[in-house]
Amino acid sequence: MQLRIVHTSEYVYDGGAMASYNQARMTPVTTPEQIVVHHRLDVSPKPWTYSYTDYFGCAVTAFEVVDPHESMTVTATSTVQVNRAGAEPEARSTWSSYGEREVRDRWTEFLVVSDLVAPTPDFEELVKDIGAGADLPGDAARAVCRLVTAQIDFLPGVTDVESTAADAWDQRAGVGQDMVHLAIGGLRTLGIPARYVSGYVHPVESPVVGETVTGNPFAWLEWWDDGWQAFDPTTATAPGERYVAIGHGRDYTDVPPLRGIYTGAQTAALDVSVEVTRLA
Numbered sequence: 097m098q099l100r101i102v103h104t105s106e107y108v109y110d111g112g113a114m115a116s117y118n119q120a121r122m123t124p125v126t127t128p129e130q131i132v133v134h135h136r137l138d139v140s141p142k143p144w145t146y147s148y149t150d151y152f153g154c155a156v157t158a159f160e161v162v163d164p165h166e167s168m169t170v171t172a173t174s175t176v177q178v179n180r181a182g183a184e185p186e187a188r189s190t191w192s193s194y195g196e197r198e199v200r201d202r203w204t205e206f207l208v209v210s211d212l213v214a215p216t217p218d219f220e221e222l223v224k225d226i227g228a229g230a231d232l233p234g235d236a237a238r239a240v241c242r243l244v245t246a247q248i249d250f251l252p253g254v255t256d257v258e259s260t261a262a263d264a265w266d267q268r269a270g271v272g273q274d275m276v277h278l279a280i281g282g283l284r285t286l287g288i289p290a291r292y293v294s295g296y297v298h299p300v301e302s303p304v305v306g307e308t309v310t311g312n313p314f315a316w317l318e319w320w321d322d323g324w325q326a327f328d329p330t331t332a333t334a335p336g337e338r339y340v341a342i343g344h345g346r347d348y349t350d351v352p353p354l355r356g357i358y359t360g361a362q363t364a365a366l367d368v369s370v371e372v373t374r375l376a
Contacts, residue, residue, distance in 0.1 A: 097177075097178050097298075097303070097337035097338065097374060097376070098133070098175065098176070098177050098178070098374070098375040098376040099175070099176050099178060099296075099298060099303075099338075099340060099372060099373065099374055099375065100173070100174070100175045100372070100373045100375055101124075101172075101173070101174045101175075101176070101296050101311070101340060101370065101371070101372050101373075102171065102172070102173050102370070102371040103122055103171070103172045103174075103296075103313070103353065103368075103369075103370050104169065104170070104171045104172075104368070104369045104370075105169070105170045105171075105353065105354055105366060105367070105368050106167060106168070106169045106170075106366070106367045106368075107167060107168045107169075107358075107364050107365070107366055108166070108167045108364065108365045108367075109165070109166060109167065109168075109358065109360070109361035109363075109364045110361050110362055110363040110364065110365075111360070111361045111362060112164055112165065112166050112360055112361055113161075113164065113165055113166075113168070113358040113359065113360045113361045113364070114164050114358075114359045114360030115160070115161065115162045115163075115164075115358065115359050115360070116160070116161045116165070116168055116356060116357070116358040116359075117158075117159075117160050117356055117357050117358070118158070118159055118160075118170075118354060118355065118356030118357075119156055119157070119158050119354070119355045119356065120137060120156070120157045120158075120159065120170060120172070120353065120354055121150075121154050121155070121156055121294070121342060121343055121351050121352065121353055121354075121355075122137060122157075122170075122172035122174075122342065122353050122354070123135050123137070123154075123155035123157070123172070123174070123342065124174050124176050124295070124340050124341065124342055125153065125154065125155065125341055125342065125343055127341065129178065129179055129180045129181075129341075130176050130177065130178045130179065130180065130340060130341065131176065131177045131179075132174065132175075132176055133175040133176065133177055134173075134174065134175040135172070135173070135174045135175075136172070136173045136174075137157050137170070137171070137172050137173075138169075138170070138171045138172075138173075139159055139161070139168070139169070139170050139171075140168065140169045141161050141163060141165050141168065142161075143159035143160055143161045144159065144160045144162070145157055145158065145159040145160075146158045146159070150343075152343060152344055152345045152350060152351070153343065153344075154342065154343025154344070154345070154350075154351055155343070164360070170354060174340070175375065176340045178337045178338075178339070178340060179337070180326075180335055180336050180337050180339055181334075181336070182333070182334050182335060182336025182337065183334055184238075184334055185234060185237070185238065185319075185321065185325035185326070185327060185334060186234065186321075186325075187231075187232035187233065187234025187235045187237075187238075187321065188232075188234060188321050188322040188323075189232065189233055189234065189320075189321050189322050190232065190233075191232070191233055193322075194233060194287045194288065194289075195287075199289070199320065203289035203320055205346055206284070206289035206290055206291045206320070206346060207284050207287065207289050208284070208346065209281055209284045209285060210346070210347065211260060212260050212261065212277060212347050212348070212349065213260075213261050213277045213278070213280045213281035213284065213347055214260070214261065214262060214281055215261065215262065215265070215278070215281045215282055215285055216262045216265050216266065219262075219265050219278070219281075219282065220282075220285055222243060223240055223243075223282040223285055223286060224285070224286070226239045226240055226243065226286075227286040233286070233287075233288050233321060234319075234321045234325065236286060236288070237283055237286075237288055237290075237319045237321070237325070237327070238327065240279055240282040240283055240286070241279045241317075241327050241329040241332065242329075242332050243282075244275050244278050244279045244282070244329045245275070245329050245330070245331070245332040247265075247268055248264055248265070248268055248269060248270055248274065248275050248278065249268060249269045249270075250269075250270075250271060250272075250275075250330060251269040251270065251271070252271050254267060254269045254270060255269075255270045255271060255273075255274050257273070257348060257352070259274060260277070261274065261277040261278040261280075261281045264277070264278055265278055272314055272315045272316070272328075272329075272330045273315050273348055275329040275330050276292055276293075276315045276316060276317045276329060276330075277292070277347060277348070278329075279317055279327075279329045280292060280317055280347065283317075283319050288319050288320065288321075289319065289320040290317055290318065290319045290320075291317065291318050291319075291324070291344045291345065291346065292315060292317060292344060292345055292346065292347045292348060292350065292351065293315060293316050293317060293318055293326065293341055293343075293344045293351075294313070294314075294315055294341070294342045294343055294344070294345075294348070294351035294352075294353070295313075295314055295315070295316075295339060295340050295341040295342045296311055296312075296313060296314050296339070296340045296342075296370065296372065297311065297314045297328075297335075297338050297339050297340070298311065298338035298372045298374065299311055299312075299372070300338075301338075303338065303372075303374035304374065305374050305375065305376060306373070306374070306375075307373065307374065308371050308372070308373040309371070309372055309373075310369070310370065310371065310372075311370040311371065311372040312370055313353055313368070313370065314339075315348070316328040316329070316330070316335055316339070317329065318344065
């Protein structure tokens with residue numbers, strides 16, 4: 097499936113900004129499962145830009161707008177050929193293998209239970225019961241993700257980008273980012289390395305070629321099981337051809353689409369839109 101994604105972010109500054117300094121992580125990554133055919137990042141007003149690859153392998157465009165401006169628009173246009181199988185992850189590794197140095201030391205960053213993903217005591221108890229009853233870690237990982245799917249209602253507006261996994265669990269509601277953080281915290285509690293994947297998904301199960309629909313930035317997770325195994329706890333399915341990955345990190349804070357600072361204005365309003373079109 098070939099998809100075109102147009103992701104537009106517009107900042108409007110209250111009183112105007114004297115200068116703005118930003119990082120954009122909006123360039124899809126090329127992997128065996130997806131090939132970037134075309135990508136373009138447009139910023140208005142015209143900035144100074146610098147591109148690099150960050151520690152986790154995500155393409156970053158840093159840019160500065162140093163002239164006074166009332167607003168700033170960032171538009172990322174990408175065409176991606178996706179060949180993601182969407183197959184259910186198979187359990188491969190044994191519990192004992194996660195104590196070996198080549199796993200524990202190599203993926204140590206994806207084992208840290210930070211405040212953002214830390215589970216509540218009651219969720220941790222449920223997760224540990226799942227782990228104790230699973231013959232293989234991969235079986236436990238799927239069960240933890242499905243627990244999150246069953247318990248958390250998808251309800252936009254009840255959380256924000258700074259909400260923690262514990263917040264979502266306590267109110268049993270949140271969005272994809274919250275579900276991913278919650279599942280990641282549960283897996284890391286069991287000693288299973290897990291990482292956050294940022295990207296997009298076509299919202300229509302069977303997209304019509306040429307039809308443009310409204311989408312959103314999206315997230316899913318991957319856990320290590322003799323290779324990275326992808327799973328979407330929002331739908332309790334493995335990502336397929338409708339999913340386009342931007343990059344991965346320990347949690348959302350490693351791969352936000354835009355991050356920056358500005359001077360001059362007291363507040364700024366942000367409007368985000370994503371359009372997704374199946375081209376072939």
